[in-house]
Amino acid sequence: MAAGKPVVMVTLVSSDGQSFQLLEEAALLSAMVRDTIQIGQGRGPAGIPIRNITGQTLSMVVVYCNKHYTAAAAADGDDAADEEKKVANKKQLREWDEQFINLEQDKLYDILVAANNLGIDGLVDLCCWRFADMMKGKSASEIRVKLGIRDDFTSEQRAQIEKDSPWVWSRTT
Amino acid sequence: MEGREGWPRCGGGDWEEEGDQFERLPDAVLLDVFDRIGDVKALGRCALVSRRFHALVPLVDSVFVRVDCVIPDDPAPSSAGREEAAEGGQPTRGRGALAHLARLVLGSIVRPIQALGQILSPATATVSRRSVVPPSTPPPTAGDISHHSPSEVLRSFKELRRLRIELPTGELGIEDGVLLKWKADFGSTLGSCVILGASSVSSKPSPPPATPSPTSTDSSVTSLDSSREPDELVNIPDSLYTNGGLKLRVVWTISSLIAASARHYLLQPIIADHSTLESLDLTDADGQGVLTMDKRQLQELRVRPVSTSGNSHRTLMPALSMRLWYAPHIELPGGQLLKGATLVAIRPSEDVLKEGGGVEAAGPIGATWISDAFEEPYRSATQVLLKQRTYSLEMNSF
Structure with missing residues (x-):
């Protein structure tokens, strides 16, 4: 993303009416959001309604998207950076993921279902690993x-x- | 045998959900979870959880099999046992000597395995009345294969793409303190092989050369960060030729190749059973040998069957070209000290001729196939060795 690009935000609205604002680029981690925006919808003030996902779950998903978007953007910024730093950053993100997904089972189900519906591959993967471990x-x-x-x-x-x-x-x- | 229905599939939706949250997960997602379990025993237990699990588990594409015991081959001690081979010197023209060694080695340090044994240890096999194998079971490589061989267990899995099998130990009976690791890839026959050995590994770098070294070259420690000028390269010390050091390294090489080709041979029935397979690794819990086959190589084996070496249970080795690197001492990052460190890179002579540029020029995974063969700290050792002078050897098919 170029520096001169205007900051675009999108709003996701949970099934119980809670709104979450985040950078469009972070929201694009979701294939479902990507599709919606591609057909020219979702950028208005009404936001994108996310059916079947409660605010409690969606808030977690938004945290995940923000973190992974930020990490990817940082990695993009210093692609000339040394290999060691990249490895360290990756490790850090993995540790963050592990912390993030260390959840009670009910929440884990909710997040996996949400990630699957939203088409967020990385988050689906993370939840699957957690269940497999169980x-x-x-x-x-x-x-x-x-x-x-x-x-x-x-x-x-x-x-x-x-x-x-x-x-x-x-x-x- | 393709359409054999091992386990009855259950139709969707005819079970009552009573707070069963897994019901909310589509089959594809649940399968994703199973794909990350890997271990075949754990998958087997999952298959017993419910009808839905039972229907999905056989569809996983990634399985890991830990073999608990293997059935050793019992080669009659060869008459070549006492044969003298590879008198020092002339290593580059050692074809004849190497052929002798191949026979010598078969009866000595390699314990070739005849079958991939069973995946369940005897202690857990409490259900003896079920030990009668249905006659339909095709006998894989040997008549005396155990009832729970990987072939049998894996037969339930119809969509396998990635398979890793781990043997309980490496086949090479090496002495304590000796380092020997190999990595080989195969199609219908050997694609390439890298071997790393050291006559001793000391974990603590005791106050430098405490042991008196016979020659001055022997005592020079090749440390990782030293960027030596070519002139300073350590030659293979003469002592290596005279004290049996080189012979030992040739034995390591042949033993590793025999172990690798025996493993390859055993994989045939599994590859035949699983046409969907795209990657196959056969490792051991000791971390001694790694055999890999990728998608292209698996396909090659299906099209062009294996040639057997004589009447032994292993794949025939083609004529081989080798490069050998040697360093008297290498200090590893973790503080380990390798003495008499040796690296051998091997490829079929035919391929080397075809591609040109020598053994190390182009492997199946590019120019890094030698330096990336082993994980740290051995990767560092490999890189140090690659900076040494190289020696070429040729070996006949065996």
């Missing part, structure tokens, strides 16, 4: 309890799986 090293029943999932296998299906992939059953379920 499942690793757990038995099936522990995963069910942890994530609140119901065991919906019929005994017939269980027998079938047992037959087809015995290796799966070598650990307690």
Whole structure:
């Protein structure tokens, strides 16, 4: 982004009517916002309505977008900078991400659903890593309890799986 | 066998949601989560969570298999066992000696593996009544392969694109304190191989050369930041030829190549089972060897099958061109000291001839294939070694 470029802000409006103003370029991390602006909408005072995402969740998403936009802009600014600095900045951003996503499960669901609907790839990725970490090293029943999932296998299906992939059953379920 | 339905798919939406938040996630996103789990055992447990999980897990594109035990090959001690090979000197014309060594080595420090063993350790296999393998299971490389071989376990995964398999240990039985690492890539046969070795690694740089060095060249420490003039380059000391040092390095090289080609051979059934595969790594928990195959190489193997070396369980090595670099001492960034550090870069002679420019000129991953073969601190060691004088060797197909 050139220095002379005017600062453009956009407003995102959550399903419960809260408005969030942010730099358009930060909001463009979302494919959904990108599409909306491309067809010439969303720049007006009414902003872009974000359906199905509450203000509480959207505020988190905005924090993520701002942080990642700022980091990317800073990296752009010093592309002649040494490799070491770039690596350090990347590491810093990763640590920030880890802190950011260290959330209760309910919030994590909300953010993943929101990131997916908004088409923010980096945030979807981050949430997926977090969920994957939660499942690793757990038995099936522990995963069910942890994530609140119901065991919906019929005994017939269980027998079938047992037959087809015995290796799966070598650990307690 | 392509359309074999291992696990019954369940239709969408016929389970009642009772606060099951995962219901809100589309399949594609849930699959993204599974793709980041990697470990095949963890994925197996996920598959037992619910019908939806069970239907999605086999569709992941990225899996990591940690092999708990391997079935060792049991080569009859070769009659070449006592053969004298590679008398010092004349390393560049050592074709004959190298061929002898190949036989010698087979019976000594390499423990070739015959099968990729099982991924579940025996302690967890409490369900003995299920140990009868359905007769439909194709026997991969050997008749005595375990029931839970990676091939079998992986068969459930239909969309695999990235696969990494880790062996419990490296195959090379090296002595304590010796460093030996290799990295090789394969298509139908060897593409390239880089080997880094050192006759000893001391973790603490004890007060410099405490051990009396026989020759003056041996005691010169090649430190990382020293930018030496070409004239100052350390020659391979004569002692290397006479004290068996060079022979040892040739043994390392051949052993590494044998280990690599045995690993490559074992991968064939897995590659045949997974036509979607785009990248395949076979590593070991010791960090000794890394075998990689990329998309192009996997495709090459599917089109042009492997040639076997004699009646052994390994892929035939083509005629090879090698470069060897040597430094008596290298100090690593972490304070480790490598003694007798050796770097060997290997490519098929045919490719080198075709491309011109020598062994190190162009590898499958560009000019950095040698310097980037290993991670720090060994990357630094590699870079120091690359500044030394190089020695060329040729080796016949074996």
